[in-house]
Amino acid sequence: MTNSAKNVKVIQKGAHLGAEIQGVDLTQPVDAATFKVIEDAFVEHELIVFLNQPITSEQQIEFAKKFGELSVHPFSPNSDDTPELIMFDNDADNPPFSTDCWHSDETFRADPPKATMLHGLVIPEVGGDTMFASMTSAYEGLSDRMKNFITGLECVHDFKPFRALFGNDAKSKEDLRYFEDRYPTVTHPVVSKHPISGKPVLFVNPQFSIKIKGMSEVESRSLLDQLFEQSKIPEFQYRHHWAVDTVVVWDNRSTQHYAVHDYFPQRRKLDRVTIKGENILSYFDAADSKAIQNNKSPLPDDPKVKHGGHVPKRQLERSLEKAKN
Numbered sequence: 001m002t003n004s005a006k007n008v009k010v011i012q013k014g015a016h017l018g019a020e021i022q023g024v025d026l027t028q029p030v031d032a033a034t035f036k037v038i039e040d041a042f043v044e045h046e047l048i049v050f051l052n053q054p055i056t057s058e059q060q061i062e063f064a065k066k067f068g069e070l071s072v073h074p075f076s077p078n079s080d081d082t083p084e085l086i087m088f089d090n091d092a093d094n095p096p097f098s099t100d101c102w103h104s105d106e107t108f109r110a111d112p113p114k115a116t117m118l119h120g121l122v123i124p125e126v127g128g129d130t131m132f133a134s135m136t137s138a139y140e141g142l143s144d145r146m147k148n149f150i151t152g153l154e155c156v157h158d159f160k161p162f163r164a165l166f167g168n169d170a171k172s173k174e175d176l177r178y179f180e181d182r183y184p185t186v187t188h189p190v191v192s193k194h195p196i197s198g199k200p201v202l203f204v205n206p207q208f209s210i211k212i213k214g215m216s217e218v219e220s221r222s223l224l225d226q227l228f229e230q231s232k233i234p235e236f237q238y239r240h241h242w243a244v245d246t247v248v249v250w251d252n253r254s255t256q257h258y259a260v261h262d263y264f265p266q267r268r269k270l271d272r273v274t275i276k277g278e279n280i281l282s283y284f285d286a287a288d289s290k291a292i293q294n295n296k297s298p299l300p301d302d303p304k305v306k307h308g309g310h311v312p313k314r315q316l317e318r319s320l321e322k323a324k325n
């Protein structure tokens, strides 16, 4: 099938995130007009799914490059020939490592990835789903009081789960020091601004976020624990059940994910390619932070979200838009 923008259908799958892209064959070239429809859906729905795509690794890499320059993960098992390709191949002899924790990929970097793409190759008969959460919706779901409180805050991120990969011998310690020099802790805004949609995103995650700047350890831990709860709220989630040759691409700037570890010791094999990102922008500028210090809210009152409940706001907005048109 030759790809054409007019054949592309975007089918919303989740209330807050997730859409299936139909009418695209990823074994064939994807032209600019077709890709524009795909990339717009990727930003709007935060996660896109393509079914029945029997692509090779090379085709996966070619498609990923349309989203931007690829990046190499410093700690994951990469392909020798193609370092951009990460192969997750887990079974009874190789249990999965540290992905059953809510996170955005690689936020220990100064410029975390823009997007991550997975291609399902071997899927367990039971289990092995991936959970996703919309962190734009997670932010919207906070009370106005909490939104005000976290305005202007910054958080320190660290590659902490990967420290477990290093042993106690001299060589391992030297290797760890190399990675600490290469990837020192970084600071990101707690509320980031999506570079395309401009929406606020709750940008802290339990895998890599370790400390709120300017707060005591107890205050920081308590606040982070509260904020980490947001991705666990089912209303903000989409649960993806894998099939062979499904391709999923998520916007790493606006989502978090959690690989459900319920399939061991069955085999699960997925190929991952990651697309480079940029510095994380703050949603608030210096004037907003000043306003907060003066007890003035920079946030307009939103009549739809009065109590910080799990209001499916984006769904409501979409319904209202549709009703108007």
Ligand SMILES: [Fe+2]
Binding pocket: 099, 103, 104, 105, 257
């Ligand atoms: Fe991940």
